[in-house]
Amino acid sequence: MHNSTSYTLRNKRVWVAGHRGLVGSALVRRLQDEGCEILSASRAQVDLRAPEQLERWMRERKPEAVFVAAARVGGIYANDSRPAEFIYDNLMIAANVVEAACRHGVEKLLMLGSSCIYPRLAPQPISEDALLSGPLEPTNQWYAIAKIAGIKLCQAYRRQHGSDFISVMPTNLYGPGDNFDLMSSHVMPALMAKAHDAKLRRAPSLEVWGTGRPLREFMYVDDLADGLVFLMRHYSDEPIINIGTGIDLPIGELAAMVCEVVGFRGRLRFDTSKPDGTPRKVMDVSRLRELGWQARTPLRQGLEQTYRWYVEHIVREQRPAAVA
Numbered sequence: 001m002h003n004s005t006s007y008t009l010r011n012k013r014v015w016v017a018g019h020r021g022l023v024g025s026a027l028v029r030r031l032q033d034e035g036c037e038i039l040s041a042s043r044a045q046v047d048l049r050a051p052e053q054l055e056r057w058m059r060e061r062k063p064e065a066v067f068v069a070a071a072r073v074g075g076i077y078a079n080d081s082r083p084a085e086f087i088y089d090n091l092m093i094a095a096n097v098v099e100a101a102c103r104h105g106v107e108k109l110l111m112l113g114s115s116c117i118y119p120r121l122a123p124q125p126i127s128e129d130a131l132l133s134g135p136l137e138p139t140n141q142w143y144a145i146a147k148i149a150g151i152k153l154c155q156a157y158r159r160q161h162g163s164d165f166i167s168v169m170p171t172n173l174y175g176p177g178d179n180f181d182l183m184s185s186h187v188m189p190a191l192m193a194k195a196h197d198a199k200l201r202r203a204p205s206l207e208v209w210g211t212g213r214p215l216r217e218f219m220y221v222d223d224l225a226d227g228l229v230f231l232m233r234h235y236s237d238e239p240i241i242n243i244g245t246g247i248d249l250p251i252g253e254l255a256a257m258v259c260e261v262v263g264f265r266g267r268l269r270f271d272t273s274k275p276d277g278t279p280r281k282v283m284d285v286s287r288l289r290e291l292g293w294q295a296r297t298p299l300r301q302g303l304e305q306t307y308r309w310y311v312e313h314i315v316r317e318q319r320p321a322a323v324a
């Protein structure tokens, strides 16, 4: 079995590409326990889309292990309205980082994908074998195609150059460090920001996009970081691996739970002029369970922790502007 494989991060130079993002910042928190040196490159230092900038940085910093958590990401509206950025940036990041990692002899690389790489109507829960078995969801196909290229890059370099590059497909994520901007965020932070605002304004209702019926799975980002470190240490093979909770719920129920956590008591209003996207998206996580890992944080607890972070970091920072 794969879990006989063991790679240690101890005393290694570990680069978290995308260290300021939701996933990257959780990885930086988690890696504090691994006894490794954490490397990061700010956007001002290295544009990951530019091969010559990345080349120089790799020569200087010599990472031994790489987590590729850098990506242009966004929710359903951002994906649908800025398709060129979503395909170009993500293709360039994936191709550049994989090529540079191979050229500089990186021992192990973990590429982050996404559950949206799977066909829109994939059988649920979605198993890894569903990859490329049908048409994609049109709203995020640009991002999905770039992420599929990322998987294929890892597989191709493994075959041709023997590189120990693996790809992991996380479900929808949420947690501290998320993007709470209503026009570019995913559903959970959007609902949290709207519920908080509605509570302060004593609004009678809160707007939820779509019908509220699509089913989604949500994973707390610190659980993800723990699972990624587990896979970095114990998985070394060509097939992709899903990571999620295996539990989904309707968006309407998520909205109600977020309102409870935030303390907003008004009604939900469904705006059906906004898209629903994929009708259901829940991961089959049996492969990861067999390897010996599973998520720990219940949704309600994760939402409470995220709301505390939101109030401390986002609301506090915004306050002076709101008063002015």
Ligand code: GDP
Pocket (backbone or CB within 6 Å): 074, 075, 076, 077, 116, 140, 172, 185, 186, 187, 188, 190, 191, 207, 208, 209, 210, 214, 216, 251, 274, 275, 276, 277, 278
């Ligand atoms: P998806 O999982 O790729 O579809 O991305 P999202 O997280 O953006 O959206 C998930 C679902 O939540 C979709 O059905 C959206 O229509 C719905 N949704 C409801 N309210 C909102 C909102 O305020 N923002 C976003 N982004 N999605 C919302």
